[in-house]
Amino acid sequence: MSKAATVYDVAERAGVSIATVSMTFRRPDKVKESTRDLVHAAARELQYVPSASARGLADGRTRALGLFSYDYLVEARAAEAAGPASGPGGPVPVVREAPDEMCRDFPLYADEVRRGMEIASWERGYAVMIGGPSHANPAAFVTDVAGRVDGLAVFPQTLPPESLEHIAGRIPVVSVSEPPTDDRLSHVTVDNRGGTRAITEHLVRVHGCRDLMFVGGLNPAEARARFDGFRDALRAARLRVPRKPLVPGTRVDARGRAAVELPADLTLPEAFVCATDDVALDIMEILADRGIDVPGTVAVTGFDGIAAGRIVRPALTTVQQPMVEMGKAVVEILAASIEEPGRAPEVREMPVQLVLRESCGCPPRSARWAY
Structure with missing residues (x-):
């Protein structure tokens, strides 16, 4: 050459x-x-x-933006390291997969936000560099990435706050979903509290549920906001308001992915209000394995609006986040901050939609309500 x-x-x-x-x-x-x-x-x-x-x-510009995201590639790398199922020239392996399993691993919430970033970056002439916490020294890795990009977006709990604040002294940083500890940083989120309040109100008013259980931890902050919205709705309806949510255990499912587990002796509520779609889909699998009908015996709802919720049967009632639009908003803020150094940090709280499907007891093709 x-x-x-x-x-x-x-x-x-x-x-x-x-x-x-x-x-x-x-x-x-x-x-x-x-x-x-x-x-x-x-x-x-x-x-x-x-x-x-x-x-x-x-000119001091790289025309690249960074995204520090959750690492969904660990399992793929592990499977790849195990080697192919057949050698070169051998038979093509056949995998039989149930239709409701096809979208459990992709695309997820972070994938959709990233897609929005990629679309908006392409429109503005930026490339996108992606890193994740699977690196041996994530703080050193993200500092290295920060030296190669003009701006950085970060998902919750993927980077120590002190590292994030240090990087923000050099380039614009946007926190995705979770409010940063440093109020000098920009932040893109959704109405987590209002969305969960709306879905809980629907279960109470339309389906007559009186015994509801919130499933999910309180960390990161967006999960706590969702639990607060759940409690708001119960308080307004003068129903029993739990002091804490059900934090489920974890298990490894047949696909080798981490999934939630419910106690075998758990007294079932009339409705599970789940912090995420992933948790809701896991619970629906557990209930199906136990022969418990959804929504006949217990209703289940989620939060996010990932693709798998449309495919599973019964289809999942959920709070839809504008995930792609969130990614675009991140790029808009970063691009504006790059062009205008010293620009004041921006906080965008985007609206959500209540998507009514069969898992809460609504008939198929129910209306989508903007909240």
């Missing part, structure tokens, strides 16, 4: 300065059309590709 052409080669071939070549690719609107044509022709002849890192050195 021949040596790659440099900016100096292009400048010599086009008969212009290296500054003009650089400006042609960074700010073409500042260069005369005839000069741009000369530079582009020279670049094509020499098969020259501008270096993003070189452009970054010139």
Whole structure:
């Protein structure tokens, strides 16, 4: 392979300065059309590709955004390390998978937010770099990423707060879902409390439920807000208000993924209000295995609006987050902060929708209510 052409080669071939070549690719609107044509022709002849890192050195920008996300690839890497089911040229393995299992692992909440970031980044000419806490030293890794990007988005509990605050001193940072401990950081979230209040009110008013149980922990902060919304609705209906939620145990399911477990001797409520769709889907599997009818015996609801909730039977009633729009909002805030250093932090709380399906007792194709 021949040596790659440099900016100096292009400048010599086009008969212009290296500054003009650089400006042609960074700010073409500042260069005369005839000069741009000369530079582009020279670049094509020499098969020259501008270096993003070189452009970054010139103007302090990398045209890349970072996302520190949950790591859903650990299981995939483990399976890959175990080797293929058959050797080269061997028979193609056949996997029989139930329709309601196809979307349990993808796309999930974080995947949809990331997709929104990718769409908005592409529209603005940014690349997206992704990291996760599976790295041996996540703080060192994210600091390294922060040196390669113009702005960073972070999911809850993926990075120590002190590391996040340190990075925010160098580049714009947006916290996704969970309010940061540092109020100098921007934050994109949804109406977690109002969404769970609405779904609980629906169970009480429409389905006549009087004994309801919230399932899920109180960490991160968005989960606590959902539990607070649950309690708000019960208090308004003058029903018993639990002091704490049911925090389920965990198990490893047939697919090798972590799933929740319910105590075998648990007295069933009339309705489970779950902190996430993942928890709700796990509970529906447990109830099905025990021969308990949903929603005939107990109703189940979730929160997020992931694809699996539409496919499972009965389909899952849930609070739909605008996940893709959240990702787009993250990029909008980062791009604005990059263009305007020192800009005040921004907090966006986006609306949610109550999606009524069969798992709460509603008939198929029920209306979607904006909240």
